[in-house]
Amino acid sequence: MHHFQYRNGALFAEEIGISGLAKTYGTPLYIYSAATFRRHFKAFDSAFDGLDHLTCFSVKANSNLSVLKMLAKEGAGMDIVSGGELYRALKAGVDPRKIVYSGVGKRASEIREALAAGILMFNVESVAELARINEVAGNKGVTAQVSFRINPDVDPKTHPYISTGMAKNKFGLDIESSLAAYKMAAELENVDPVGMDCHIGSQLTTLEPFLEALDKLLEFYEKLKGLGIGIKYLDLGGGLGIPYDEEEPPHPSEFGAALSARLKDMPLTVILEPGRVIAGNAGILVTEVIYTKSNPAKNFLIVDAAMNDLIRPSLYDSFHRIGEVEEHHRPARAFDVVGPICESGDFLARDRELPAVEQGERLAVFSAGAYGFTMSSNYNTRPRACELIVDGDKVIVARKRETYEDIVANEL
Ligand SMILES: *Cc1c(COP(=O)(O)O)cnc(C)c1O
Numbered sequence: 335m336h337h338f339q340y341r342n343g344a345l346f347a348e349e350i351g352i353s354g355l356a357k358t359y360g361t362p363l364y365i366y367s368a369a370t371f372r373r374h375f376k377a378f379d380s381a382f383d384g385l386d387h388l389t390c391f392s393v394k395a396n397s398n399l400s401v402l403k404m405l406a407k408e409g410a411g412m413d414i415v416s417g418g419e420l421y422r423a424l425k426a427g428v429d430p431r432k433i434v435y436s437g438v439g440k441r442a443s444e445i446r447e448a449l450a451a452g453i454l455m456f457n458v459e460s461v462a463e464l465a466r467i468n469e470v471a472g473n474k475g476v477t478a479q480v481s482f483r484i485n486p487d488v489d490p491k492t493h494p495y496i497s498t499g500m501a502k503n504k505f506g507l508d509i510e511s512s513l514a515a516y517k518m519a520a521e522l523e524n525v526d527p528v529g530m531d532c533h534i535g536s537q538l539t540t541l542e543p544f545l546e547a548l549d550k551l552l553e554f555y556e557k558l559k560g561l562g563i564g565i566k567y568l569d570l571g572g573g574l575g576i577p578y579d580e581e582e583p584p585h586p587s588e589f590g591a592a593l594s595a596r597l598k599d600m601p602l603t604v605i606l607e608p609g610r611v612i613a614g615n616a617g618i619l620v621t622e623v624i625y626t627k628s629n630p631a632k633n634f635l636i637v638d639a640a641m642n643d644l645i646r647p648s649l650y651d652s653f654h655r656i657g658e659v660e661e662h663h664r665p666a667r668a669f670d671v672v673g674p675i676c677e678s679g680d681f682l683a684r685d686r687e688l689p690a691v692e693q694g695e696r697l698a699v700f701s702a703g704a705y706g707f708t709m710s711s712n713y714n715t716r717p718r719a720c721e722l723i724v725d726g727d728k729v730i731v732a733r734k735r736e737t738y739e740d741i742v743a744n745e746l
Pocket residue numbers: 392394395413415436437533535536537571572573574607608609610611704
């Protein structure tokens with residue numbers, strides 16, 4: 335983690351000390367490193383330089399407008415899953431011709447908005463959705479470019495909640511049904527089946543499931559060609575994992591090389607939808623210890639960040655590395671790091687060896703840049719955290735801390 339480093343025992347984001355930021359902006363506080371975002375995007379995107387390709391950042395991983403704007407400037411397209419994410423992407427200045435729209439439940443109004451914006455393509459997840467897109471496009475007098483999201487029935491070997499490409503999952507169409515769907519799309523007036531898509535899961539730590547899915551898609555591609563249905567885009571989704579703890583996921587360059595070897599002579603534009611691998615290790619969550627307490631079973635650090643700020647440990651039993659913001663070199667003990675929320679599931683870490691930090695000191699929760707703030711809520715009427723971007727020696731307030739007034743603003 336290049337840009338979150340200790341200098342003489344104090345944690346920095348690029349050129350700026352975290353303690354000072356926490357004092358100025360309060361906690362809980364999300365801090366993103368601009369240099370890390372740019373480096374991750376470039377490393378990923380350039381891994382596919384051998385192929386005609388488009389890298390569409392998965393907006394749901396981190397949808398802050400300043401983050402999207404920064405990535406758009408690097409040339410990123412966006413993968414969206416709602417009308418709200420379309421709104422954000424357009425507001426951030428993303429070229430609509432670089433936007434792909436995924437998700438199992440696109441409403442007519444959202445389809446209309448996406449057609450009005452002129453997005454590149456819909457990743458269609460059911461025949462009913464295809465009919466709806468055809469109808470909405472017809473009413474607008476336009477043709478919608480579509481891909482079908484094919485569920486290749488591959489086990490990504492990740493957490494069940496983030497596995498999406500197995501037969502039991504709600505996503506996409508099984509390969510058998512896909513054939514009929516493409517035939518139907520080819521006959522409809524207002525849709526043009528130009529692509530194939532899959533997204534098999536998140537936090538994958540090996541390449542095999544990706545390659546297995548790719549092989550199934552390529553086999554299907556030949557079948558479609560035989561039917562006279564010419565495919566121009568192959569979207570392989572997102573899902574590449576990151577090191578949270580001891581995982582050793584493949585580097586994007588290995589992913590790129592493996593895909594390039596299989597696809598290099600094919601007349602296809604490859605689309606990729608990375609989220610976590612770009613954003614995850616580009617952000618931390620800073621929190622302050624409110625109290626410490628012990629009982630015969632446990633030592634607790636009660637901190638001011640909770641499951642409403644970062645739900646991954648509660649929801650997926652995820653591991654996030656935690657470190658002191660200022661190192662004190664005290665002996666380590668096992669702690670449960672818990673938030674103030676009235677749920678036993680409200681924890682950031684359990685039975686974690688940490689130096690004996692004291693009340694008023696701060697901790698950094700690492701790898702919090704993806705599915706951190708975007709999954710946050712106001713549970714227990716807790717204002718959502720402030721988000722900062724550090725760029726060299728500059729600080730950008732990417733989102734102000736919410737106030738109580740913000741929380742009740744829409745209530746009568
Ligand atoms: C969530 C999602 C992604 C991004 O997944 P990561 O694991 O963050 O790379 C890409 N495509 C689709 C359709 C998604 O739902």
